[in-house]
Amino acid sequence: MSRDLLRTPLYDLHLSLGARMVPFAGYDMPVQYKAGVMAEHLHTRTAAGLFDVSHMGQVTLRARSGRIADAALALERLVPADILALKPWRQRYALLTDAQGGILDDLMVSRLGDEALLLVVNAACKDADLAHLTAALDGDCVVEALPERALIALQGPLAGAALARLAPATAEMRFMDVAECDVAGVACVVSRSGYTGEDGFELGMASGAAVRVAEALLAQEGVAPVGLGARDSLRLEAGLCLYGSDIDRTTTPIEAGLDWSIQKSRRDGGARAGGFPGAESVLAQLRDGAPRRRVGIAVEGRAPVRGGAQLFADAQGAVPVGRVTSGAFGPTVGAPVAMGYVAAGYEATGTALFAELRGKFLPARVAALPFTAPGFRR
């Protein structure tokens, strides 16, 4: 089986660091290293974790006209975010929607000066995304996948100091800034962002140079390798959606509580209202409310409630009101953390719920997201 799995440029480094490898989105990826999921999670919250996210897809859009605004307007045909207003060397979160308003993927969009838009998309979606982007935008844009690019995330309160020793200019970057800089002699595209709720960076570089960058970062004080196991518990504590678990084609941006990713210009009355797939239903939900909403869920006791668990309004399991989509033990919180969807009317923070676990109905309540305070450098 393993010979069918793809490998990132850091595969051999993972093995040398003692990683336990698992199949993930078609890749053989490190789920944890020797320290283990709990320690790696806590290390990221208190120091700095290095993550290999090279399995994610990277795609550039360049307008055939040569004008960046034309690339931005073209992409706005597929996402509800305001891309035209994205300033040079800034990044923004966006969603690809389908004709029903379902979510095809979530992605980060960076504007590389006046040259191009750089998209980072989920590994499991990248082939479909590329086909979708090409089919819709080919007339206006050159859509180019970058399979020869690696991506490394450095996350945590010591990430800024660690990276600044190798690339002093990164110290000036604020949350969601993007820059081209030299890191350990390697040309990188660096964004001050990530998916753990911590201050940190994502660094894209040519695959052949990825080991050099990773080793230079790992040599810095406070930096340790972190696997996908801790990445999942970190993003869950941070209240961030995992595509395929918390969001997918059956969930809309409004149901998912991602209203904030639809800027004013794309909403009713905005300069470029609508114009993305499913706009009619998404904007109607934005106006009138969605039939269900994604919420945080805190469960009493220590037993983690996992994705798929049913949620009820009563202790007997008579009135189903929703379902957990992600759940784990939160190492920083020191208690189970979960998120999921509840019917409209049950979304207020503090609302009492019961989560079904192995035939029992555990008391729970709707919790504010995120579970942990974000560490972003605004």
Added chain:
Amino acid sequence: MTVYYTKDHEWLRVEGDVAVVGITAHAAEELGELVFVEAKEDGTAVAQGDSVAVVESVKAASDIYAPVSGTVVGFNAALTDDPTLVNGAPEGEGWILKLRIADAGQLASLLDAAAYAALVG
């Protein structure tokens, strides 16, 4: 005192007609640090191979299967406050539950230490 093992990485120690059951060091290592452990209530009758307890790591829940048929007669309450006892001493302080053995003949179906060691290599 005899310790037996299962292919599913449980161990069982016979004390009279009672079996003390836990998970092996190999399983504890594979699962990583545990965050929650629970077993069926005392008095629950289980058949060999039935789920009799659940151990949870940060990421996942795993069933613990009854190595032999019997009745649950005790849970290691220390695990309620500190599930990581299992990681620290899986065959000692980190035992999980006690079963009153229904059919001692089933012990013959289990592995001995050497056979289990060979299994996990």
